Amino acid sequence: MTRTRFLAAGLLLAAVVPLAACGGGSDPLAPATSPAAGSTGGSTGAAGSVKIGSADFPEAALLGEIYAQALEAQGRSVTRQFNIGSRETYLKAITGGEVDVLPEYTGSLLNYYDKNAKVVQPDEVYAALQKAVPQGLTVLDKSTAEDKNSLAVTKETANAWSLKAIPDLAAHQADLTIGAPPEFKTRQQGLVGLKSVYNITPKEFRPLQSQATVEALKNGQVKAANIFSTDPSIVANGFVVLEDPQSLFGSDNVVPLVRSDKADSVKGVLNTVSAKLDTMSLADMVKQVVVDKRDASTVAKKWLANVGLA
Template structure:
């Protein structure tokens, strides 16, 4: 179990951006806001239904429906409708908070001893006095149980905020996975688990103080509170430890995709396991490779959408996958110490240098003419406002601008590090989104970022009339698409099929077929088959 990230003092400094204390504060802010909003909405409704007996069907079914909604799916829907920011996250978390508070308020009111309520009315109390002085105090134990349940759920689920560029403890999980840093992932899991335990203990103590021991529920609670508290603490602690140990198992091998025997051809079978990165073009290329091999009677297993380069290269080296589409310049920059050698920029120069630094047991096949480069892209309005034509033009205004890209961009030379060292550019804010995907595109369209890292073949550039900034210093090298394969999976049949695909791939036809996936929303497998058929490869 690698806990180096968790126990590194540098990650606990309040003055350091992205430190664990800062992430905890952001995480708690989302939790508190969601609990306040959810309570304001659900509590009055639950009390009214429980007090009057009207609408009990609504309370029960609203609770069941709310619990069945997938929080991440709802979040992505809200981002699509409202754009990035805190609002979509709060909506998704509030929907999670409402059901337990609503149903517990209703249940607390309906399970009261009606004789006590009738006695209060018989003493001449007004309805409002009965509610506030009798029913509400007696219902508090059940209501607090619902509130504690809601709090624990939202603490665990608030990690999804990081998926749409916000802070919080989810940053440790998402950023750690993006760069293959499982010590960071494990730290995030442990801190979330501990935070949940601590919050539950605080709420348990608050419940002991708030609930009157004079009411029947309070008297019963007084007798059994200590064992119940111990039970809940043990349960929460066990859940946290289980989560931590599960993720530490990933850390033990440094790769969640790895297994004891390896996969694909490394097992001695003829099956070729094909992987891809976590963006549409890579998955399309992986599917084209898969169908081309299947046409030659090669058994294929698909394992697409693995993640960033740091993650899928590890999977390739340990045998979890055998083959994937790569980009020669980006791969060279990732593998060569200190980045690509000076003066290397053309496709042939890049390929020559790349072959020198390939990991043992891997090889590249013939590269295609198709090229898809990283770009720095802005809207036409931003380009006009700041007179932007090249990346160099960003230097005098970068301290006013926000850039969006995949979380791994923070630590790559072909990201923030290279922009600062080669161009002297340091942006005001970096917003971690996705690798040239819909989050980045939508954020650029809606003005939530000023500069986006978008791939050059992305159809959104033409659709939205974006401006791609020239790269005069060649931070982004030639990026020809090339198959990267384990040597144990390679043979004349495999290389022949893949080289034939590379011979037919061009930047123009790749852009056309990618638009069918991204714009026309056609099935990736159907688009891959169309490419192979129209180019005489199947």
């Protein structure tokens, strides 16, 4: 959870895990996964129900809850399967039919399917993604809400090393330790891309998850960390997000990924959700869930009501 994709929202938020987590196995939903904090299981087993999944970080589960409640408001039966795992795991769930809908991020998903993709602008990325998704899957309308991967450092490190942009790290590779989710090591939007795009190879890579990444950066255990651009810890701790002049991380708009056989039945509702969702609103909702410890289903319900979708 290398976003792929977070754009600092200017809100005092708490850490949101980069778009990734360890996963694998032939059955991505075994053992049974838990829903997002506070979300209900929804109606299960009903004919025509929509199965909604998510990656295992708060923003993804929140988006899944928004999709679920928006569909339920239109009388649809929904089954929730949130917090499945990393992209490598939850894409197995949708291609295998265990889930029908996933909240995704355009640039990160495109990079997963096409590691040679060069486009970086939002509309170009979206157009390329529409062509890159495999048969049986489709993406609905993208939102303007964006949450992308970034490399962040402390103000102290930025001052000591004269850092403004990612290329500036090249002069300090011998002392550079990067903290990020495990899959950052093998992803193009990770160490692979840092080498191929910026010719940067850190002295050490430390696989970390969730708040551990933020704490390691704060405590000096790592010199740079892969943090989502809407991650509240950036503002809260005064982290410096390094500029990305070659757009290694590109644009990463929130977009529903759906099974093609379900697309017609859900696109009206989910396209309307995408039309209403923007970066500031998303960041504020993440703050409520992560920092204020509010129930994700309550936060989703309030936003949907505010935009006339509940």
